[in-house]
Every structure is written in structure tokens, then in C-alpha cells.
Amino acid sequence: MSKTDWVIQGGHVIDPANDVDTRCDVAITNGKIAAVGENLPVEGAAQVFDARGKLVTPGLVDLHTHTYDRVTPLGIDADSFCLGRGVTTAVDTGSAGFDIFPGYRRFAVEPSKTRLLAFLNISRIGLAVGRSTDGDEPGELEAMKLISSEKCVECARENEDIVIGVKVRLSASIADNGKNEAGAYRHSQEAAETLSLPLMTHHSFSTIPLEACPGHLRKGDIYTHCYHGFDSTVVDSSSRQVHDAVLEAKSRGVIFDLGHGMGGFNYRVAEICIEAGLWPDAISTDMHTLTCDGPAYDMPTVMSKMIALGMPLKDAIRASTIGPAEAIAWGDRIGTLGVGREADVTVLSFDEKEMELEDTIGQMRKIDRLFVAEAVWRAGERGEMTRPDIFPNQVQIDKGRAAAEKAVLRDD
Ligand SMILES: [Zn+2]
Structure with a gap:
């Protein structure tokens, strides 16, 4: 019998996929989950984590x-x-299109300890130029020549081990003042359908109406930044009700992804959606250079915000593990502590803290429990933890407040 490498002892184990919600131990052997249960033997284990x-x-x-x-x-x-913040699988959302995907595999996927999977951008250049979608910067949809469903399909097939879907950003500012949005959307739908993979749409300041997006998304397609409060928000700004086309999409099985980011999360919108029963199927950060020092910070922080808004703990864990895993058809490989699975395990502390955290337009809400990643194992190997430099970061809060006037929904 091979020797146990780690016993993670005495924690409150929550594994929604296996209906585990109890105090017990997790044993790791040869990079795999060896056992989950009470009082697992620690004699002979190489290392024990308390x-x-x-x-x-x-x-x-x-x-x-x-x-x-x-x-x-x-x-x-x-x-x-x-x-470093407890995320063992990070899904990239369209940083690369077919022209620059080989580099993504070589320089990001291969050297990373984090498991990286990717939505392939419908544009050949992916996000090689530009940044956010609400400014003057050029974007990936500026010319129809940049867009090809055929080439996207070809590249996805060549990289089917890591490409799990297709991504399109629908915003007028990155699509020649909206002229190319409908064409890009059509190409992205075609590519995803041909591949039988989900399409993820970013949809803000867009010429595409909600009746078409999420209205024309298929079951299993993913609508990200679901709680943004700018033009194209899912909430009707005059009635303050969730748009019918959105609720209809939800009931058809369209997946709603949080995608916090620098503009994707507005507490007011979230509260209205939650009241209408529109919870996110996936909690996600939209981690990038403009969000990692706030307002998103990291995955446990975004989870803390959802829990503060009333999401039950177990649901928040589900939406951060098996929920997203199933959305990309990886539920049979990741997102659970099933015996025999690759040992991807996260340990979170939850400080009962009186503090406030910002959304993406500088609105504040009280956080009762702040989740922080304390330890992580990826395929049984312990990872190194990191922390935000400044937390909370007033500079980012002020930046958010400066953007608040562009929001069509906000606190009164
Ligand atoms: Zn993004």
C-alpha cells in the first residue's frame, strides 16, 4: 500500500457534489484523493495539516x-x-483567439501549476489589444476580417484538451461603434454550435438587445457579468425588475456567471436579481490586471460578497466548485473531493469581521465573514499562498465611484 502524503485534519469539509457537509479529514496519496472521513489514520502520513x-x-x-x-x-x-488564492482551475475567458492561441498554450498553460482551461475568443487577436470595453481603446471586433467561426472551430479542435468553449465580448466600443456586434455574435454562435461547446457572452454597452442576448443563447451557454449595472444590464432601469427575456433564459438552462471584474458586479443589481431568484450558477472573479488589486481581489473575496448578500454557504461553495466544473463539462474530473480524483483541495478561513467591501462602482456593503484561502493543493502538491497588497484598496474604491455615473442602476 502506498504511503499517505497528506492528511488534512479536522476541518469542516463541504463538497456539495458528494453531499458532504461535516467535520472530517481528507487524505491525499500519490496526487489523488485517497479518503474522506472521520478520524483517518495519521500514523505513517508524511504530513498533516491542521x-x-x-x-x-x-x-x-x-x-x-x-x-x-x-x-x-x-x-x-x-x-x-x-x-495562491485557492483556485486550482482557472478558466481563461477569451484572452486568446486563433492567431495567438499557440502562445497561450506554450507560455501560460504549460508552465502554470494552476490548471488552465480556455474559452477561445471568436476574434483572431483575442485580447491582444485594448483593455476594458467601456472606453476609447480599440478592441478585438473592430473589423469583420478579425472574426471567423471556421478558424475558431479549427483551432478549438486542435486544442480540444484545453478549449472548453467560445467567447465573444458584445460591446459597441470594441466593434466599430457596434457595427460588427451582430456579425461577431452570429459567428460565435455558429462556432459554439458546430463544436457543441458553450458560448460565453460578455454583454455591456451593447447594440444587441436582451431579447437576443441572453434571449437567443442555447441551454448551457453562459451569460457572464450577470450583475453589471451599465447599459445592457439584465434589470430594467425604470421598473427595477429583471427583464423577462433574462428570466426566460434562466429557466431554459442558460448559465449565469458572476464575472465580478472592474464593471461586472453592482450590489443594487445583484439584490434585485436575488429577489427575483436569479442567483449566479457560477461565482467568478474576472481576475485581470485592473481587478486583482480590487475591486475583485480574488475568488474568496468575491465569495464573501455573495455570502454577505444572503447566498447560503453551501450554495456559494457549489457555485465555486462543481457548478462551474459542470458548466464546462468537466464535472467528471474537477470540482469535487471524490475518492480517486486528482487531489485539488482548498482550505479557507472565515474571519467574523465587521468590514465593508466595495462593488465595481464604489457602493459598499457590510461583510460578516471574510473568506481567505489558507492552503491549497493542486494534484496533491501544496501551492504557495499570496495575499492582496492593500485590502480593501481605497484607490480602486474611488475609481469605482468615478465610474458610478455611467451606471443606469445604483443606490439612491
Ligand atoms: Zn473578462
Whole structure:
């Protein structure tokens, strides 16, 4: 019998996929989950981690990140900002299109300890130029020549081990004043359909109406930044009700992803959506260079915000593990602590703290429990933890407040 490498002892283990929600131990052997149960033997274990008073969860899955470091302006180093914050699988959302995907594999996926999967951008250049979608910067949809469903399909097939979907950003400012939005949307829908993979749409300041997006998304497609409060928000700004087309999409099985980012999360919008029963299927950060020092910070912080808004703990863990794993059809490989799975495990502390945290337009809400990643294992190997430099970061809060006037929904 092979020797146990780690016993993570005495934590509160929550593994929604396996209906585990109890104080117990997790044993890791040869990079795999060897056992989950009470009083597992520690004699002979190479190392023991004392998880008493902490939460033990499947390795977190962040469905919305940007990890093409140094090549794209938004790219961050996955091991510092994802693995170091408890995320064992980070899904890149369209940093690379078909022209620059080989580099993404070579320079991001291969050297990273974090497991990286990717939505392939419908534009050949991905996010090689530009940054956010609400400014004057050029974007990936400025010319129809940049867009090809055929080439996207070809590249996705060549990289089917890591490409799990197609991404399109629908915003007028990055699509020649909106002229190319409908064409790009059509190409992205065609590519995703041909591949039988989900399409993820970013939809803000867009000429595409909600009746078409999320209205024309298929079951399993993913609508990200679901709680943004700018033009194209899911909430009707005059009635302050969630748009019918959105609720209809939700009931059809369209997946709603948080995608916090620098503009994707507005407490007021979230509260209205939650009241209408529109919870996110996936909690995600949209980690990139403009969000990693706030207002998103990292995955446990975004989870803390959702819990503060009333999301039950177990649901928040589900939406950060098996929920996103299933959304990308990886539920049979990641997102649980099932025996025999690769040992991706996260330990979170939760300080009962009186503090306030910002959304993306500088609105504040009280956080009762602040989740912080204390330890992480990726395929049984312990990762190195990192922390935000400044937390909370007043500079980012002020930046958010400066953008608040562009929001169509906000606190009165
Ligand atoms: Zn993004």
C-alpha cells in the first residue's frame, strides 16, 4: 500500500457534489484523493495539516479569468492570483483567439501549476489589444476580417484538451461603434454550435438587445457579468425588475456567471436579481490586471460578497466548485473531493469581521465573514499562498465611484 502524503485534519469539509457537509479529514496519496472521513489514520502520513476551525473544499474553479500574462494587457500570473488564492482551475475567458492561441498554450498553460482551461475568443487577436470595453481603446471586433467561426472551430479542435468553449465580448466600443456586434455574435454562435461547446457572452454597452442576448443563447451557454449595472444590464432601469427575456433564459438552462471584474458586479443589481431568484450558477472573479488589486481581489473575496448578500454557504461553495466544473463539462474530473480524483483541495478561513467591501462602482456593503484561502493543493502538491497588497484598496474604491455615473442602476 502506498504511503499517505497528506492528511488534512479536522476541518469542516463541504463538497456539495458528494453531499458532504461535516467535520472530517481528507487524505491525499500519490496526487489523488485517497479518503474522506472521520478520524483517518495519521500514523505513517508524511504530513498533516491542521484544518480545525477552517473550511475544506474541493479546489476552487474560477470560471472567468485572464491569464495570458505579459502578452495581453489584462493578463495576470495564474499561480500568484489564482492558485495562491485557492483556485486550482482557472478558466481563461477569451484572452486568446486563433492567431495567438499557440502562445497561450506554450507560455501560460504549460508552465502554470494552476490548471488552465480556455474559452477561445471568436476574434483572431483575442485580447491582444485594448483593455476594458467601456472606453476609447480599440478592441478585438473592430473589423469583420478579425472574426471567423471556421478558424475558431479549427483551432478549438486542435486544442480540444484545453478549449472548453467560445467567447465573444458584445460591446459597441470594441466593434466599430457596434457595427460588427451582430456579425461577431452570429459567428460565435455558429462556432459554439458546430463544436457543441458553450458560448460565453460578455454583454455591456451593447447594440444587441436582451431579447437576443441572453434571449437567443442555447441551454448551457453562459451569460457572464450577470450583475453589471451599465447599459445592457439584465434589470430594467425604470421598473427595477429583471427583464423577462433574462428570466426566460434562466429557466431554459442558460448559465449565469458572476464575472465580478472592474464593471461586472453592482450590489443594487445583484439584490434585485436575488429577489427575483436569479442567483449566479457560477461565482467568478474576472481576475485581470485592473481587478486583482480590487475591486475583485480574488475568488474568496468575491465569495464573501455573495455570502454577505444572503447566498447560503453551501450554495456559494457549489457555485465555486462543481457548478462551474459542470458548466464546462468537466464535472467528471474537477470540482469535487471524490475518492480517486486528482487531489485539488482548498482550505479557507472565515474571519467574523465587521468590514465593508466595495462593488465595481464604489457602493459598499457590510461583510460578516471574510473568506481567505489558507492552503491549497493542486494534484496533491501544496501551492504557495499570496495575499492582496492593500485590502480593501481605497484607490480602486474611488475609481469605482468615478465610474458610478455611467451606471443606469445604483443606490439612491
Ligand atoms: Zn473578462
